[in-house]
Amino acid sequence: MSERNQPMREALRMALREEMSRDERVFVMGLEVGQWQGTHRVTRGLLEEFGARRVRDTPISEMAIAGAAVGAAMAGLRPVAEIMTINFAFLALDAIVNHAAKIHYMFGGQFTVPLVIRAATGWGNQATATHSHTPEPIFAHFPGLFVGCPSNATDAKGMLKAAIRDENPVLFTEFIALYSKPAPVPDDPDFVLPIGKADIKRAGKDVTIVTFGRGVEWSLNAAEALAKDGVQCEVVDMRWLRPLDIATVIASFKKTNRCVVVEECLPMYSFGSEIAAQIQEKAFDYMDAPVKRVSAMDVPLPYAAEIELMALPNTQKVIDAVKEVL
Numbered sequence: 001m002s003e004r005n006q007p008m009r010e011a012l013r014m015a016l017r018e019e020m021s022r023d024e025r026v027f028v029m030g031l032e033v034g035q036w037q038g039t040h041r042v043t044r045g046l047l048e049e050f051g052a053r054r055v056r057d058t059p060i061s062e063m064a065i066a067g068a069a070v071g072a073a074m075a076g077l078r079p080v081a082e083i084m085t086i087n088f089a090f091l092a093l094d095a096i097v098n099h100a101a102k103i104h105y106m107f108g109g110q111f112t113v114p115l116v117i118r119a120a121t122g123w124g125n126q127a128t129a130t131h132s133h134t135p136e137p138i139f140a141h142f143p144g145l146f147v148g149c150p151s152n153a154t155d156a157k158g159m160l161k162a163a164i165r166d167e168n169p170v171l172f173t174e175f176i177a178l179y180s181k182p183a184p185v186p187d188d189p190d191f192v193l194p195i196g197k198a199d200i201k202r203a204g205k206d207v208t209i210v211t212f213g214r215g216v217e218w219s220l221n222a223a224e225a226l227a228k229d230g231v232q233c234e235v236v237d238m239r240w241l242r243p244l245d246i247a248t249v250i251a252s253f254k255k256t257n258r259c260v261v262v263e264e265c266l267p268m269y270s271f272g273s274e275i276a277a278q279i280q281e282k283a284f285d286y287m288d289a290p291v292k293r294v295s296a297m298d299v300p301l302p303y304a305a306e307i308e309l310m311a312l313p314n315t316q317k318v319i320d321a322v323k324e325v326l
Contacts, residue, residue: 006185008178011153012042012118015160016080018189020050023078026164027054030065030082030118039084040120040179062088066095066117073115073169074103080164086119086173087133100169101144112167116160121149121173122214123264123312129300134213134264137271139171140241146170146195147241151216153183155239158193166195175214175264196243200252204232207322208252210275211262212238215294215313219262222318233322241271246278253279257288258325262318267295289325294318 006014020026027050028043034057037044047055058065062083069081083089089096100113123132140147146168150156156174163170201216202223209219216237223233234252238245253259259279261272272293279291297311 003184003186005182006153007180007182008150008153008156008174009040009042009180011157011183011185012160012174013044013046014185015157015164016043016046017049019161019164020046020054022189025076025078026080027056027077028080028082029056029058029069031058031060031084033057033082038082040174040176042118042174043082062091063095066092066100069115069117070095070100070103070113070169073100073113074111078114078164080116080118083117083119085131085176086121086135087131089117089119089139089171096169096171097139097142097145101142104168105144113169114167115169116163116172117170118160118172118174120176120179122175122177123296123301124177124308126303126305126308128303132301134266134296136171136173136213136241137265137269137274140244140271144169145242148172148195148239149213149241150174150239151178151201151213151237152181153185155193155199155237157185158191159195159239162192162195165192173213177214178217193239196240196245198239198245198248199237200234200248201237202233202235204234204256206232206256207234207258207260207325208249208256209233209235209260209262209318209322210238210249211235212241212271214264215262218313218315218318221315222322225315225319226322231322231326244274246282249275249279250282253283254286257286259291260294260318260321260325261291262294262313264313265295267293267298270295292321292325294321
């Protein structure tokens with residue numbers, strides 16, 4: 001299997017192209033995905049290759065996009081609906097969490113909803129409070145809806161292909177700050193990563209860092225810096241918030257006895273809260289220190305660039321947290 005370095009947006013486009021070529025039921029829909037080539041350029045070139053029937057520009061209504069995608073999936077198609085940024089997904093909550101996530105259950109298994117909703121996510125770049133969100137845990141709250149959050153281009157391809165092939169609805173979030181970051185991407189059209197399986201990005205014995213998405217970059221940078229002082233961090237990239245691979249976290253924690261959770265989300269009712277609770281429930285006897293959380297500050301994100309960065313996680317905050325639990 002050959003591979004080449006590709007930025008995440010190219011890896012995502014490769015996954016879409018391969019799945020659209022493999023299965024004629026797969027189609028792309030959303031704001032500016034066709035003529036404009038995609039707001040984040042993920043869908044560039046797909047309109048010319050597959051035509052307007054399978055690359056559909058939609059009206060400016062996220063509820064209409066998600067609602068039409070749910071109906072198309074129930075009718076036997078496999079839509080990949082793009083929502084420009086995840087803050088706009090709040091306008092489509094009813095279609096996503098009250099319909100897509102529940103239809104299979106509500107109809108006694110008579111219908112499936114093989115739907116993927118792609119959304120750019122993440123804080124920063126002076127997008128201001130209303131356009132700066134990392135709310136994946138909100139969506140992961142609802143049973144019936146899978147939530148995937150790749151941290152690099154390699155995982156992005158394999159995870160998106162798995163999401164498109166699955167029979168369950170998937171919210172697939174892509175961190176804006178990672179779109180341009182390259183990683184080795186396999187050319188194999190059958191490269192698919194399992195849904196609901198975490199990945200240990202770095203092995204270690206002193207502390208477990210549990211993270212996802214952009215947090216993986218901060219965590220790996222922190223682990224590299226701490227290694228110079230003899231501290232070996234194990235970095236667990238969850239990849240999926242639902243299904244949640246808590247077994248991998250617990251296995252790592254039983255080895256290190258300490259944990260730092262790193263997320264770009266807000267701290268209240270968060271991913272970090274869930275990981276800390278499950279460690280306490282499942283591995284309390286192995287705990288040598290309280291679980292430490294690193295997250296965004298509990299404020300609407302400021303506009304001023306310097307204050308904005310103060311409110312966000314970073315490598316140094318992860319280093320400080322690891323030192324505290326040690």
